[in-house]
Amino acid sequence: MGRKPKTRRNSYGAWLLFLRKEKGLSQEEAAKQSGIPRTTLMYWERSGNITGRKQILKLAKTYGVSVQKFLRAEKSRQD
Numbered sequence: 001m002g003r004k005p006k007t008r009r010n011s012y013g014a015w016l017l018f019l020r021k022e023k024g025l026s027q028e029e030a031a032k033q034s035g036i037p038r039t040t041l042m043y044w045e046r047s048g049n050i051t052g053r054k055q056i057l058k059l060a061k062t063y064g065v066s067v068q069k070f071l072r073a074e075k076s077r078q079d
Contacts, residue, residue, distance in 0.1 A: 012048030015072060019063045020045070034062040 020030050020041075027045075031038035036055055044050045050059075060070040 010048040012050075012072070013045050014048075016041075016048070016050070016059075017045045019059075019065060019070065023063050025062075030059075030062055034058040 020027070023030075025033070027038045027041050030036075031041055034041075034055075036058060040055075050056065056067060056070060060067045063070065
């Protein structure tokens with residue numbers, strides 16, 4: 001009985017992971033700085049399902065990006 005296989009990240013989850021890694025933060029460090037539980041960050045990075053304006057604002061600030069960039073609004077306009 002080992003661990004369940006990792007689920008595949010969707011593109012938004014991969015984006016969240018990229019932003020965190022670009023800032024040089026572990027999940028634990030990002031959780032402490034943002035005040036969001038590490039397990040929640042882990043879920044968001046895997047599923048890409050992030051909800052709540054407050055959480056979005058906290059993470060955008062923690063990762064040092066605008067809310068638009070965090071939500072990838074700038075990228076979708078260019079496509």
